[in-house]
Amino acid sequence: MKLLVPVKRVVDYNVKVRVKPDGTGVETANVKMSMNPFDEIAVEEAVRLKEKGIATEIVAVSIGPSQAQEQIRTALAMGADRGILVETADTVEPIAVAKLLKAIVEKEGPQVVILGKQAIDDDMNATGQMLAALLGWGQGTFASKVEIADGAANVTREVDGGLETVRLKLPAIVTTDLRLNEPRYASLPNIMKARKKPIETIKPADLGVDTTPRLKVIKVEEPPKRQAGVKVASAAELVSKLRNEAKVI
Amino acid sequence: MTVLVLADHDGASINQPTRSAIAAAGKLGDVHLLVIGPEAVAQAGAKIAGVAKVLHAATEHLLAEPAAALIQSLAGNYTHLLAPGSALGKNVMPRVAALLDVQPISDISGIVDADTFVRPIYAGNALATVQSSDAKKVITVRAASFDPAAPEGGSAPIEPAQPAADPGVSSFVGAEIVKSERPELTAARVVVSGGRAIGSAENFKILDGIADKLGAAVGASRAAVDAGYAPNDLQVGQTGKIVAPELYMAFGISGAIQHLAGMKDSKVIVAINKDEEAPIFQVADYGLVGDIFKLIPEIEAELNK
């Protein structure tokens, strides 16, 4: 079975982003970019399914600027077989990402699409659910365990209060949570091999999708800053301050 | 304008994040509450202040696929479709949005007008004000940003909602839900959190004394959850729960950006860490440098005085 794994190029999770002075967005020039961490988990899960003999081919897809090839290469080095870059310099919202992915799904015919539960830049937590809706497929979001057998996926999900397991008919959508697995580091030989794996580049228009944003960003600003407070010397002083100064206990 | 809010519940009562979503909805128009679940939950919903009508669809398990189909079938009557930004809301609402060809607006922390909303991006390091051009708005609400509607005071009529055809692509297998005596993390007045420093699941209990004394919810960092010291739903942070209690106490948590994203709007922050350079101290109102295993019993003793 074929698996599709969308991987997003985002500002690295270690970077503390700065809001642009003109309030139009955040500073992304000269900032370290990486694969969205949840997507690394998605690639890892796909590679494990291939290693177990359940999957036969893994296609990594990214929608973004030409540099998003780097993130596809990372996926290829981790074990994906080939890549598709939908190249665009524009802002692409989840609704458009989902439509582009739907078009690719219809071409490629994967049995499972594994996405990250959320991209750590825009924090929308939406794309997988939207793709599932557009395809009319079942969705196993926030997965901490995935078992595929007999034309179905049993997905254990991280929900409020604990865990829930759903059974999805294939084809289906899975979105990854943090506890699904620990992604591997690509080895040097695999990084070398990945250079030879094919990446196809297409444009949103080739897929017949209109990516005009529905949300207009009016402004982006910094949240109010917290001031560092005081250090106290003892448990007694702490409790006394909480009682008498902050009055919260 | 009439706004539909999807209720999140545990099969008996409606949670506080839903009441926050109801409060947010009230700023936009009349509020109808959709309860998918047992009759008792619909009755609880009818009592919430500000709810004009309850729509009730009786089902045993709330799965995203039939729930989204139901909301799509009701959407014609509403300008805005809201849900709390809980695991349920995040699972269902983007699916609803796609069915309606709408770009959802996730996790709003403010309402400017009927089309314009504020939402945190980049782990809360930036606040974006976005204006939607979609005919209907599909929104999840950050509970910590809206004071919840009162659980009592309303007396809304309850009407049955005709469940839409189940797409039949998913089924419920089972759940392991831990019932806790403690308040919900996102609703608690005080949150006491432990990090990697706690060291084991067994050790996590050392927070119980302080939590009991203060009526607090217990939270955890991702490192503590990943290590299996605490269950997943206690994770506070960018990719866990967002909390804004009166008092947040962090024990042995370093203060990574992703953790701060989940708690930095707390009114008062206390940090206890043996490393005086730990970044958590940069946001703490009160910092105490030292070993948590020595200080936790001392703090507990002081609270008992």
Ligand SMILES: Cc1cc2nc3c(=O)[nH]c(=O)nc-3n(C[C@H](O)[C@H](O)[C@H](O)COP(=O)(O)OP(=O)(O)OC[C@H]3O[C@@H](n4cnc5c(N)ncnc54)[C@H](O)[C@@H]3O)c2cc1C
């Ligand atoms: C207020 C605001 C400000 C914005 N600012 C910017 C900006 O400064 N710069 C900018 O480039 N964009 C910006 N955007 C657009 C934003 O990046 C898109 O909305 C984004 O492509 C999708 O949202 P998300 O990544 O949060 O989706 P999520 O639903 O959180 O993503 C979940 C998963 O979907 C998959 N996925 C999502 N997007 C892609 C993709 N492009 N390629 C492959 N897989 C993907 C991944 O598997 C990911 O883990 C902004 C949007 C808004 C609303």
Ligand SMILES: Cc1cc2nc3c(=O)[nH]c(=O)nc-3n(C[C@H](O)[C@H](O)[C@H](O)COP(=O)(O)OP(=O)(O)OC[C@H]3O[C@@H](n4cnc5c(N)ncnc54)[C@H](O)[C@@H]3O)c2cc1C
């Ligand atoms: C995609 C992604 C999403 C993430 N989402 C989240 C999230 O939602 N929430 C979250 O919390 N993290 C999240 N993280 C992880 C985050 O980056 C940090 O790794 C994590 O918060 C660290 O947890 P910690 O502070 O408990 O552990 P550490 O960083 O290891 O800190 C432990 C602290 O305990 C102190 N300490 C040790 N022993 C003692 C002692 N005996 N007494 C006192 N102090 C002691 C140390 O000085 C140190 O400061 C995410 C990361 C990624 C990449």
